[in-house]
Amino acid sequence: MTDDFGPTELWEPETRRDPHAFYARVRAAGAPVPQYDPAGNRFWIVARHADVLDGLQHPDIGHEVHRHQDRDLSPSPYPPSETERISSRQLIALDPPDHTRLRRLVSTAFTARTVARLEGWIAGVAADLVAQACRLGRFDAVTDLADPLPVNVIAQLVGVPDDDRARFRDWSATIVSASDYDGSATLAFAAYVDDLAARRRAEPRDDLISGLVALEAQGDALDRDELVAMVQLLLIAGQETTVDVIANALRLLLTHPEQWQDLRADPSLASAVVEETLRFRGPVEIVPPRFTFRELDLAGGTIPAFERVGLSLWGANRDPEVFSHPDVFDVHRGDVANHIAFGYGSHFCLGASLGRLEARLMLEAVARELPGLRLADGAGDVEDVRLHHGGALPLEVRPPTQS
Numbered sequence: 001m002t003d004d005f006g007p008t009e010l011w012e013p014e015t016r017r018d019p020h021a022f023y024a025r026v027r028a029a030g031a032p033v034p035q036y037d038p039a040g041n042r043f044w045i046v047a048r049h050a051d052v053l054d055g056l057q058h059p060d061i062g063h064e065v066h067r068h069q070d071r072d073l074s075p076s077p078y079p080p081s082e083t084e085r086i087s088s089r090q091l092i093a094l095d096p097p098d099h100t101r102l103r104r105l106v107s108t109a110f111t112a113r114t115v116a117r118l119e120g121w122i123a124g125v126a127a128d129l130v131a132q133a134c135r136l137g138r139f140d141a142v143t144d145l146a147d148p149l150p151v152n153v154i155a156q157l158v159g160v161p162d163d164d165r166a167r168f169r170d171w172s173a174t175i176v177s178a179s180d181y182d183g184s185a186t187l188a189f190a191a192y193v194d195d196l197a198a199r200r201r202a203e204p205r206d207d208l209i210s211g212l213v214a215l216e217a218q219g220d221a222l223d224r225d226e227l228v229a230m231v232q233l234l235l236i237a238g239q240e241t242t243v244d245v246i247a248n249a250l251r252l253l254l255t256h257p258e259q260w261q262d263l264r265a266d267p268s269l270a271s272a273v274v275e276e277t278l279r280f281r282g283p284v285e286i287v288p289p290r291f292t293f294r295e296l297d298l299a300g301g302t303i304p305a306f307e308r309v310g311l312s313l314w315g316a317n318r319d320p321e322v323f324s325h326p327d328v329f330d331v332h333r334g335d336v337a338n339h340i341a342f343g344y345g346s347h348f349c350l351g352a353s354l355g356r357l358e359a360r361l362m363l364e365a366v367a368r369e370l371p372g373l374r375l376a377d378g379a380g381d382v383e384d385v386r387l388h389h390g391g392a393l394p395l396e397v398r399p400p401t402q403s
């Protein structure tokens with residue numbers, strides 16, 4: 001029954017403390033549950049695994065709702081600013097045909113082979129970070145271990161030269177934390193991408209930006225705003241998600257000591273730890289909102305036209321119809337492959353193999369090099385690491401005999 005829900009429950013502190021109890025009720029409700037966000041927008045929340053999959057693949061649910069309405073409800077007399085133009089070209093917010101075209105172009109340059117080639121380099125960065133943490137003795141898993149990894153990996157993948165890395169990291173920190181209030185970081189970043197693209201046009205290298213500008217010669221390429229938007233999206237989509245997986249995997253291991261011992265005894269379990277972390281506590285609670293393009297039936301109910309749909313990956317990944325004992329963190333479970341923490345369908349995470357690789361290599365390095373790792377004394381109960389709330393995970397390294 002959807003009447004059993006308060007109108008803003010999803011955002012209330014009690015639900016934030018235990019969102020899984022809320023999603024269990026949504027799964028049982030038998031219809032999408034309407035919820036109002038703090039800005040007053042109505043979302044129809046869907047949480048059963050099968051229904052979330054239906055929603056992710058539904059041809060009449062998508063992002064570019066203005067294309068389906070008779071008139072643009074918010075026509076602006078002004079041309080869009082540069083930052084507005086760039087953000088409107090982001091892959092993640094587009095539908096076919098633009099999404100299909102851009103995704104195809106980017107996939108050509110962002111192949112599994114490109115990602116696999118980075119393995120040795122990423123393992124080296126992870127090993128350095130772990131060695132540094134070991135020297136510190138007491139450290140924060142978020143700032144000292146997880147946070148420096150993805151931004152450096154994205155810089156390496158894109159082809160940002162060593163001398164430019166510090167600037168690249170500064171812009172990305174501002175852009176990723178959504179604190180670029182006047183747009184200056186986005187504009188400086190855009191000018192930098194223009195410059196790098198020009199350099200790679202003149203002298204191609206073996207990197208993503210060279211691959212993307214090479215498409216121009218074939219007459220089918222990303223335009224300037226699309227290129228900037230793509231590099232920016234890699235940062236926005238690839239930074240916090242990866243940090244979140246690494247930090248929460250460490251938290252879950254250290255609060256399930258027998259599974260931490262299993263990983264130490266057999267570091268090849270790292271992949272299974274990453275997958276179970278993604279299922280049990282993935283970084284994306286609800287996929288970026290979509291809209292219905294007409295009135296339609298979903299999840300046992302009817303959603304009016306032009307309304308927001310909230311497809312919950314946290315709800316889907318704890319669905320007891322798909323996962324046995326779903327609320328138990330178990331790196332040995334047999335059904336983890338059914339998780340949809342990277343989404344599904346046309347917007348399936350472009351960086352899934354990269355994110356998996358980074359998290360696995362970091363966990364392998366930690367298991368190998370920090371056998372005496374534990375939650376820091378006095379750190380209190382660490383129930384979750386929530387990056388948007390200043391999430392931290394204080395850890396310390398002790399000789400294994402004392403741990």
Ligand code: HEM
Pocket residue numbers: 091092093103154233234235237238239241242245278282283284287288341342343344346347348349350351352354355356
């Ligand atoms: C490691 C954990 C990660 C998780 C759990 C994750 C999760 C997701 C999810 C759920 C989506 C789908 C969003 C939707 O359906 O609207 C997505 C899309 C995307 N992700 Fe990831 N992501 C991760 C890492 C990365 C990394 C490392 C990169 C790249 C460097 C990346 C780049 C992207 C891009 C470009 C999209 C948009 C794809 C499209 O719209 O076609 N992600 N990610």
